[in-house]
Amino acid sequence: MTTTARAHTNIALIKYWGKRDEKLILPYTSSVSLTLDDFYTDTTVQFDPHLMADQFTLNGRPQSPDKISAFLDIVRAQAHSAQFAHVASVNHVPTAAGLASSASAYAALALAASREAGLQLAPRDLSRLARRGSGSASRSVFGGLAIWHRGDSDLTSFAEALPETKLPLRMVVVMVDAGQKKVSSRRLMANTVATSPYYPAWVKDNERAAGDMVKALAAADFTRIGELTEQSSARMHAAIFASDPAFTYFQPATLTVWHAVQTLRAQGVPAYATMDAGPNVKILTLAPAVAAVKAALPEFKDRLLVAGPGRAAKVLEEAQ
Amino acid sequence: MTTTARAHTNIALIKYWGKRDEKLILPYTSSVSLTLDDFYTDTTVQFDPHLMADQFTLNGRPQSPDKISAFLDIVRAQAHSAQFAHVASVNHVPTAAGLASSASAYAALALAASREAGLQLAPRDLSRLARRGSGSASRSVFGGLAIWHRGDSDLTSFAEALPETKLPLRMVVVMVDAGQKKVSSRRLMANTVATSPYYPAWVKDNERAAGDMVKALAAADFTRIGELTEQSSARMHAAIFASDPAFTYFQPATLTVWHAVQTLRAQGVPAYATMDAGPNVKILTLAPAVAAVKAALPEFKDRLLVAGPGRAAKVLEEAQ
Structure with a gap:
């Protein structure tokens, strides 16, 4: 089985800058963002019992899987799985735009990998998972406007959607x-x-x-x-x-x-x-x-x- | 009698920004500056019993005497004098340099006016007087390096010279x-x-x-x-x-x-x-x-x- 997910990047209106826990990526402040329609990442994940290590391609080119593997380890621990995965990401974020593609990348990976591993995470838990890859990815789980509550632990630091606005932002x-x-x-x-x-x-x-x-x-x-x-x-x-x-x-x-x-x-x-x-x-x-x-x-x-x-x-x- | 004084402008190495007393010009922080040789103001003061108001020219052109008069009032109060003055300033600070000519201007005016009024102010008191015209002028009373102690009153907020350095700054x-x-x-x-x-x-x-x-x-x-x-x-x-x-x-x-x-x-x-x-x-x-x-x-x-x-x-x- 393979699962493909799409997540959009976001721009913080109220910024995130500084972690009080580097490993769990717990921020010092809450942040508020706008997710953007035109810039997104599509990521396909396939767990494979025959693989001896994770494999990762970005825009079709093989990459070092180190960062991805550390993230997938969190998914595997939650799913009680030991299988390695094929991960293929395609970034639809113009490199020149200087937009943080890690936000869309880890939100898409969190969704595709968790689903592919058999987990059905609630949005809040999906946000917590995405946060472990990149702080701003916690917000890219949601559309439109989102707030990432700084919280004070892995359990309480997550984003959630804010009510839609009528303003044509x-x-x-x-x-x-x-x-x-x-x-x-x-x-x-x-x-x-x-x-x-x-x-x-x-x-x-x-x-x-x-x-x-x-x-x-x-x-x-x-x-x-x-x-x-x-x-x-x-x-x-x-x-x-x-x-x-x-x-x-x-x-x-x-x-x-x-x-x-x-x-x-x-x-x-x-x-x-x-x-x-x-x-x-x-x-x-x-x-x-x-x-x-x-x-x-x-x-x-x-x-x-x-x-x-x-x-x-x-x-x-x-x-x- | 007329008195002409020269004072040089200065650049703060440790900055002055913000007053806790707008009238007395008492700063929130101490500052340290370097007085510069090439940029200076020459000011001539002549008290005149026949004048009905202060007269002020800058680079030969008549100016509104309002600011100068408020400053001269402080000198007159100290000297127990009621005479108005002719004040002629020539700025040798290139306008384009954007250097604060008020530092050299009020230091030169403080020296010329106090001397002309018969006051022989100690450097510390001359610095306090210059401060009343422009905060940074307190430092231009001194050559080379100077520190303006923030103090907590008119009496304790003054600049003084720092020891000369051998560094060719x-x-x-x-x-x-x-x-x-x-x-x-x-x-x-x-x-x-x-x-x-x-x-x-x-x-x-x-x-x-x-x-x-x-x-x-x-x-x-x-x-x-x-x-x-x-x-x-x-x-x-x-x-x-x-x-x-x-x-x-x-x-x-x-x-x-x-x-x-x-x-x-x-x-x-x-x-x-x-x-x-x-x-x-x-x-x-x-x-x-x-x-x-x-x-x-x-x-x-x-x-x-x-x-x-x-x-x-x-x-x-x-x-x-």
Whole structure:
């Protein structure tokens, strides 16, 4: 039997930055995200009693199975199985977009592998499992808006769907630097926690912001949603810049876009900037304003992607 | 009688950002600065019993005397005088350099006006007086390196000279955006204090850094001096970026230079970046490395100024 699952990537509106447990991936703060429709990973899993080790291909090419195997060990332990697996993933996330493909990748793998191993996990438990692969994957189990409750243990740290909003949310992804060398976000996260004098204040403020965001979403108050989004990102990057040694993901063009978004807003266009562990800028806006946002970034016109809310992770196919 | 005094501008290595008393200009943190030789203000003061109001010219052009008058009122109160004054200032600080001319301006005015009014202020008291015009002016009373002790009252908040260092310190000023519209730093300072969740941590950390800097200067440990310089600046700007609304003085070219400095250092060149209330970058380095710093910034080659330690404020001329 083989099982194929699809999960979409997501962008955090209220950010996740810093783990209090590196092994269980328990975060210091709760986070809130928007799952995106156009960017997803399809993953097929087949357990095979004849295999002597896990096998993993990404976009058709064989890869080291080390990370995948560590994750599958968790599934095997839950399913009381000792079989190795064939895992084939296809990423529909443009590499240049700099979007975290680990979110969609581990959410799809968690769903395909658990189902294939005979487990029928409730969404909350599927989220907990996905979290063990990559923190942000806990949120990609759900469609649209999701909140990852930080919790204080493996059992209590999981994401869940937030009520759907009527707001026509859109995310404009500006690829400012496709060729940027990747810096390990895991290592930088740990360094921020260890050395930034602002980290404790970040944790406190971001947890407050997560609660405020849930209320703003329920009230469909886009101005407040946008302000909270931009602020959570600014404060995360400020905490990172205050680390020792100082570091920033921002490139000059990141600031060009950031300033353009401030100017757009001064002109009445509902647009708010959010940045993750890379130089690209994602602009949260509403469908009717997408054209104005694009028009304000002429020098990036060939490097824009627009996405709307994505669906929950789902099983595409179960074949004998 | 007329008195002319000269004072040099200074760059804070350990930053000053935020007042706990707006009127007396008492800062939340101590700061450490380097006074620069090439940038200074010459100010001539003449009290005149026939004047009905203060008169003020800057670079030969008449200006509103309002700010100057408020400052002269403090001098008049100390000297038990009621005479108005002619004040003529000439700024030898390139406008495009974006250096705070208020530091040299109020230090020169404090010296010329107090002397002209018949006061012979001790350096500490001259620093306290200059502080009332502009916080950073308290440091421009001294040459070379100075520390402004935050204190907790008008009497205890003053700058004093730090021991001279044998290090051949140089500051390379990179004018990244000469035409930048000025944003009121006084207002932004107050907004950081009021809204940045990182401000309390900034105060605590920067006060620690001021103490560490005094030790690093005494030890002539340039690596440590540079690290503390870059970190104080990064953390100040991070605290500003975390304000509500988010704001940054950084322009894209600010980051271009910042990243270039990181690259220089990775190549073994002793260079550290510091930014103030504007987009320009000042690079702290040592005389033998100035050529390497300049060579690393070819696109700014016509927008570089190099300065070394400046002298203390002094009276140039007292004429009948």
